[in-house]
Amino acid sequence: MIRAVVFDVGECLVDETREYGTWADWLGVPRHTFAAMFGAVIAQGRDYRDVFQEFEPGFDLHEQRQARADVGQPEHFDESDLYDDVRPALAQLRADGLWLGIAGNQTVRAGGILRDLFTDDVDLIGTSDDWGASKPDLLFFERVAEVVPYEPGEILYVGDRLENDVKPAIAAGMPTALIHRGPWATIQWNSDDAKRLPTLRIDSLGELSEQIAKLNEQGH
Structure with a gap:
């Protein structure tokens, strides 16, 4: 049974087109x-951080983030950067009685x-900086398992990357x-791993409610 759904951020909830565009401008x-x-x-x-090295060898992303903030150009995203299906999907999953993170x-x-942005939409928001662990490290997903009030096998992790999302979540015992x-997903979509590893393959977050219901019915 899927009782909780936890979402990745970039290219899952947030369209990062504008953000990467501002990095190009900065460079x-x-x-x-x-x-x-x-x-x-x-x-x-x-x-992906190798991209910056190609244009500026020795580029330190952490330092440059601070440099941007210091001159009033910090990394930023807002409501306009959310994919159109995010709000409706979260509302439907919440109505389905699922725990959301x-x-x-x-x-x-x-x-x-x-x-x-998501004060009233989800039960918990956690970041790699909060937890001192970043994907694809298994420790990140162990942190997820610690804060979600269900067993790993009941937590569906949703993401756009095989290496950072699907594979380590599976290693942590989670459906994906x-x-x-x-x-990432566009380039990897037709690969063998992308076809066989995820529990679900979706083109929109709006598909999750129905697909989760089908999985849970099969679980009975």
Whole structure:
């Protein structure tokens, strides 16, 4: 039985197009060039942070985040960056009686933004900075299991990346849903792992309510 649903943030709830565009601007790189390099790095199975190294060797993402904040250009997202299906899906899942959470690799600042955006929509919001553990480390998902009041096998983790979301969540004993959007899922969607590993494959968060109900019926 699925009793709880926990969501990743970037490219699951939040469309990061604007955010990566501002990083291209910060680096002084055309946005389409930055996006092309981003896709190439992902397709090669490398860490997305390697993108910054390609344009500026030695680039320190933590330091540059602070540098942006210091000049009034901090990383930012708001209601307009949420995917259109987010609010309706959360409302439906809540109506279905499911426990809901948000947990992703996010900074303290991003965690504050998430809490402002989803104050009444979910039961808990946790970030890698809060927990001192980041995906794909298994410790991150152990933290998820600690804060959700159900067993790991009853927690559906929803994300857009095989390496960061699906594989470590499975290792932690959780069922998973891979959502088909954003650069990672788009590039990985037709791979063998993307076809066989997730419990669910969805094109929209709006599919979750019905798909979870079907899983739970099968569980009986």
